[in-house]
Amino acid sequence: MSPTRTTLPVIAYFSMEIALEEGIPTYSGGLGVLAGDMMRSAADLGVPMVAVTLASRAGYFRQEIHDGAQVERAEHWDPALRCRRLPLKVVVRVGSRDVWLGAWQYDVPSARRAQMGVPVILLDTDLPENNEEDRTLTHWLYGGDTTYRLRQEIVLGVGGVRMLRTLGLKVQKYHLNEGHSALLTLELLRELGASEASGPLLDEAIANVRSQCVFTTHTPVEAGHDRYSYPLAEQWLGGLVDPRILRSLGGPERLNMTRLALATCGWVNGVAGRHAETSRALFPGYEVHAITNGVHAQRWTSEPFQMLYDRYIPQWLHEPELLVRALRIPQDEIVAAHAQAKNALLDSVAGLAGGSRLDPSLCTIGFARRMTDYKRPGLLFSDLERMRSIARRFPFQVIVSGKAHPHDQPGHRHIEQLHSWAGELADTIPVVFIPDYRLEVARRMVSGVDLWLNTPQPPLEASGTSGMKAALNGVPSLSVLDGWWIEGWEEGITGWAIGIDGGDHDAHRHAASLYEKLETTVLRTFYEHRPAWSMIMKSAIARNGSYFNSHRMIRRYASEAYWG
Structure with a gap:
């Protein structure tokens, strides 16, 4: 026009x-x-x-x-x-x-x-x-x-x-x-x-x-x-x-x-x-x-999932609310579509992982936000020894991306610290930073990781949309209860909450909650209860992908x- x-x-x-x-x-x-x-x-x-x-x-x-x-x-x-x-x-x-x-x-x-x-x-x-x-x-x-x-x-x-x-x-x-x-x-x-x-x-x-x-x-x-x-x-x-x-x-x-x-x-x-x-x-x-x-369903849904939705929910592209019907898609096909998206992501970051490819069998956690204080990009890394302890029971790997505003010096320091932590954890937990976060990087990440992490300082997250994009691809969130996640969160169904929704904004308590939830619930489900995990993937699509879209x-x- x-x-x-x-x-x-x-x-x-x-x-x-x-x-x-x-x-x-x-x-x-x-x-x-x-x-x-x-x-x-x-x-x-x-x-x-x-x-x-x-x-x-x-x-x-x-x-x-x-x-x-x-x-x-x-x-x-x-x-x-x-x-x-x-x-x-x-x-x-x-x-x-x-x-x-x-x-x-x-x-x-x-x-x-x-x-x-x-x-x-x-x-x-x-x-x-x-x-x-x-x-x-x-x-x-x-x-x-x-x-x-x-x-x-x-x-x-x-x-x-x-x-x-x-x-x-x-x-x-x-x-x-x-x-x-x-x-x-x-x-x-x-x-x-x-x-x-x-x-x-x-x-x-x-x-x-x-x-x-x-x-x-x-x-x-x-x-x-x-x-x-x-x-x-x-x-x-x-x-x-x-x-x-x-x-x-x-x-x-x-x-x-x-x-x-x-x-x-x-x-x-x-x-x-x-x-x-x-x-x-x-x-x-x-x-x-x-x-x-909301987010544009076609723009943020990976090719494997687009083909899957085309087969089982033919009108989803024009009526994303029909994704509530994702519960009828066979779980093995959900898992297979995600495996394709995950392999595409891991292929794309192979050169950033010290020359080796990340392991597709490991739970892959994604975090990608603007690098600034209130996003708290270092919350996951608050206790490196605790991370190592968790990884010895349930191994995992982390993919991170994001830019700091040129004048945001604390944001620059967050990026430097993330790279320092990645070096310290190299013998236990692979941590990869993808430079130059942009549309294509975001699209690969939200569809290819297994878990989307978000750790803002409440109540400073106005909305946030990255977790919505992940949900369209069957990726559940582990997030602080702020912004959109207060509305999209159903514990153990669409993902998991960090902390409680009661005005608790303390970073130490949030970190403790993050580690506890990751070890006792999230990673345990990923490795020991795979049918339950794939059901959570379907629920993320049906309950969050169907609603948190830009058509609505x-x-x-x-x-x-x-x-x-």
């Missing part, structure tokens, strides 16, 4: 990052992957949407590991090789200069409608009309300093609205995926002639904007939201709105992009039930709904947030 060929009202989905396909580095992690999955489901279901993001010509970064340490390399890509340039330009005032924006179009294909799809508009400032500094504004995803980030958010929010107008699209709702695009609401105020309004006229204009805007927040801690000093914001916004309006909407001390979005969006949601509760406490006075995230998620957005 071309945005220049449709006259239907559309939902305009704004996201700083969107994972489109392998080789297009316009995402950094879960937020972008979620956005990409949502666009795929919109295409499959025929939801009239258009997405707006940045071209990110230099990507996030490509991760290399040198002597156990992360090294970042730019990941340049040429939009001309994957997208179509649109013959339109718009201009945005950024500080004291006019910045011209071009655009590329990428069409997210539909699995069932050959002529349909969802267009993604990638904004690009790398134009000859701009000076050298402004040409790089859409190069580095989350790069640069605070000023660079603010200028990018002006391009995304203000420039994105202007580009959609120039394309002639009639927008029914604007969906802000996190606060990075919140400045679009100020552009809508300006369009209404209220950039310098006050009193009833301003109130009416804000109500009008609120009726058009939907906001999804993903961050459950105040410190995680983009904030800018008002002098800095006023310097770069180029008089978009009167400073007093900006200060009244953006928070008392600094321009908080989440508070701006909350004040100007009429429908707000968190990404899991627990996350919505946390957000209500963090921002009292706002109604925060809950729509739990976007249907809820459509019925409650867009047209409810």
